[in-house]
Amino acid sequence: MTQQYDAVILGGGLVGAAMALVLQRSGKQVLLLDKQRPSTDLAALAQSWDARIFAISPANQAFLDSLGVWPHQRNQPVRRMDVRGDSGGRIEFDVGDSGGYLNHMVENRYLLAHLWQALLEAGVVTDTQEVVGMRSDVFHAYITLADGAEIGSQLLIGADGAQSWLRHQAGIAVAAQPYHHHGVVANFATEKPHQGCAYQWFKQGEVLAYLPLPEQQISIVWSTATPEKLTQLDAEALAATVAAQGEQVLGELNARSRAFAFELVLRQPQSTIAQRLVLIGDAAHTVHPLAGQGVNLGFGDVQCLAALLAPAADIGAWHLLTQYRQQRLLPVRTMQQSCDGLFKLFADKHMPGLPWLRNTGLNLVNHTPLLKTQLMRHAMGL
Ligand SMILES: Cc1cc2nc3c(=O)[nH]c(=O)nc-3n(C[C@H](O)[C@H](O)[C@H](O)COP(=O)(O)OP(=O)(O)OC[C@H]3O[C@@H](n4cnc5c(N)ncnc54)[C@H](O)[C@@H]3O)c2cc1C
Numbered sequence: 001m002t003q004q005y006d007a008v009i010l011g012g013g014l015v016g017a018a019m020a021l022v023l024q025r026s027g028k029q030v031l032l033l034d035k036q037r038p039s040t041d042l043a044a045l046a047q048s049w050d051a052r053i054f055a056i057s058p059a060n061q062a063f064l065d066s067l068g069v070w071p072h073q074r075n076q077p078v079r080r081m082d083v084r085g086d087s088g089g090r091i092e093f094d095v096g097d098s099g100g101y102l103n104h105m106v107e108n109r110y111l112l113a114h115l116w117q118a119l120l121e122a123g124v125v126t127d128t129q130e131v132v133g134m135r136s137d138v139f140h141a142y143i144t145l146a147d148g149a150e151i152g153s154q155l156l157i158g159a160d161g162a163q164s165w166l167r168h169q170a171g172i173a174v175a176a177q178p179y180h181h182h183g184v185v186a187n188f189a190t191e192k193p194h195q196g197c198a199y200q201w202f203k204q205g206e207v208l209a210y211l212p213l214p215e216q217q218i219s220i221v222w223s224t225a226t227p228e229k230l231t232q233l234d235a236e237a238l239a240a241t242v243a244a245q246g247e248q249v250l251g252e253l254n255a256r257s258r259a260f261a262f263e264l265v266l267r268q269p270q271s272t273i274a275q276r277l278v279l280i281g282d283a284a285h286t287v288h289p290l291a292g293q294g295v296n297l298g299f300g301d302v303q304c305l306a307a308l309l310a311p312a313a314d315i316g317a318w319h320l321l322t323q324y325r326q327q328r329l330l331p332v333r334t335m336q337q338s339c340d341g342l343f344k345l346f347a348d349k350h351m352p353g354l355p356w357l358r359n360t361g362l363n364l365v366n367h368t369p370l371l372k373t374q375l376m377r378h379a380m381g382l
Contacts, residue, residue: 005031006315008143008153010131010166012038014054014108015281015298016159017115021067022302024122026310031151032119032126033143038109040117046074050107051185051257053211053219055198055292057103060299069114076212077101080197084247086204086346089360101196103292105211105219134169141276141316155309155316156277159298162267164283170274174267179343181206182227182261183289187219188239191251194218199249200290202346207290208245217256221289223343227261264288266340272328273321280305285332288339297332304328 007023009016012034020032039045055078056064064070079101081093095101120126133144134156141156158166167174199210207223220242222230230238235255243253267286272279281298305324309315 002142002150002152005029005125005151005153007031007155007157007309008033008141008151009157009159010034010143011158011160011164011281011283012116012126013159013161013281014112014115014295015302016157017112017119018064018067018069018299018302019157019159019280019305020124021069021115021119021122022306023309023315024119024124025067026306028309028315030124031153032124033129033131034126035128035130037126037128038112038116040113040120042110042113042117045107045110045113049187049213049217049219049256050109051187051219051260052108053105053185053187053213054108054111054295055103055211056106056111057293057296058101060296061104063299063303064111067115067118069111069118071106071110071114074107074110074214076105076196076214078103078105078196078198078212080195081200082197082249083200083202085202102198105198105213131165134166136274136276138275153316154276154314157305158277158279158283159281160283162265162282162286164279166277167269167279167283170277172269172271172274172279174269177266177340179223179264179266179288181223181225181264183264184222184224184227184230184259184261185220186230186238186242186259187213187217187256188242188253189215189217189256190253192249194250199246201246203245205347207343207346208242209290209292210246210250211292218250218253221292223264223288223290231259231261233259266336268333268336271325273325275318276316278305278321278324284328285336287336288343290343291335291339293335293339297335300331301328 006028008031009020010033012032020030024030079095083091130146131143132146135142140152142150142152144150158164160166194212196212201208209221211219213219239253239255272284280301287294304327308320
């Protein structure tokens with residue numbers, strides 16, 4: 001017998017979990033499937049720091065707060081950004097004495113635990129069984145679980161990450177442009193206080209970010225063509241290498257985690273919708289992490305889709321899905337192209353005059369208050 005839900009969501013990462021919570025709270029019956037169930041034990045998670053850290057924009061912080069899932073502990077407000085080019089270019093963003101902030105750094109697993117606690121309390125049904133098949137007709141989508149059970153719904157939501165199984169099953173092709181870089185992440189204790197400042201260096205085609213964390217720590221994201229030069233180092237050598245690349249701005253560093261590397265790829269699926277199916281989060285787009293916007297774009301998808309679906313009787317209706325596709329196209333493409341352009345601008349080591357141009361550009365923007373304010377507002381999701 002086929003069991004029915006309003007929505008079946010595949011993937012319970014930050015984006016899928018937020019989607020499940022919002023839909024369930026709007027009165028829909030949701031089934032959330034993920035291969036693994038994350039820990040919701042906040043006390044146990046607080047024993048160490050996750051090296052997967054996100055810069056959450058104020059707009060998305062407000063969204064998460066409105067859901068009651070914003071972690072009020074273990075977050076770090078960022079009040080200043082200091083971005084340095086490869087030959088003297090520099091741009092600084094500062095909220096000054098306004099009491100505001102540019103964004104907040106939070107840990108993936110700590111935020112995920114808050115979301116999962118809330119969605120379980122809201123009555124979202126969850127399952128870790130593998131999905132082995134999917135099909136759809138004009139009125140319903142169906143998935144088949146490993147035990148043979150078939151589940152029907154009005155809408156199937158793919159939040160199953162960059163390698164989305166659901167996207168593949170739906171036959172949606174993806175334009176994938178590898179950056180031939182990996183993002184290396186790790187956490188460090190710092191000798192000097194960071195004072196809520198995030199740093200970023202564009203050097204020899206590589207991008208290093210120092211992201212401030214509570215307890216005088218930082219998390220780094222280092223976009224590099226040779227990740228093994230970092231992941232194969234012992235803790236002491238890793239800390240010394242990262243401190244040197246960061247011009248010792250925070251003094252000596254002490255490694256607090258191992259270094260992990262992720263492949264960096266720009267992905268643009270040919271569509272984010274199909275009959276009774278919609279893609280959100282990394283399943284719908286990936287972006288270079290230099291602006292820290294991947295999960296912010298995913299939360300944007302959730303808010304857009306939720307606003308369209310909440311009042312609808314048939315949440316898989318084609319006209320709703322096309323509106324979602326249309327409304328998300330511009331913000332997603334703009335962010336993908338901005339990050340891609342910036343990466344390529346600093347990656348080019350050969351074009352004569354380019355280093356001068358890009359560093360002069362940074363200095364110019366730095367001395368143009370109006371443009372700087374616009375950039376700052378854009379980064380804050382305002
Ligand atoms: C180095 C690096 C740094 C980053 N820094 C930032 C940052 O500062 N700010 C920011 O906004 N973003 C950042 N990002 C991007 C961010 O990590 C992603 O955009 C975000 O995590 C995507 O969330 P998601 O829920 O869409 O996907 P995921 O987090 O990938 O979750 C997908 C879920 O689907 C599940 N799943 C997958 N396949 C299946 C299947 N077949 N069956 C069942 N379940 C399945 C997985 O178990 C997982 O739980 C960074 C990325 C990288 C690589």
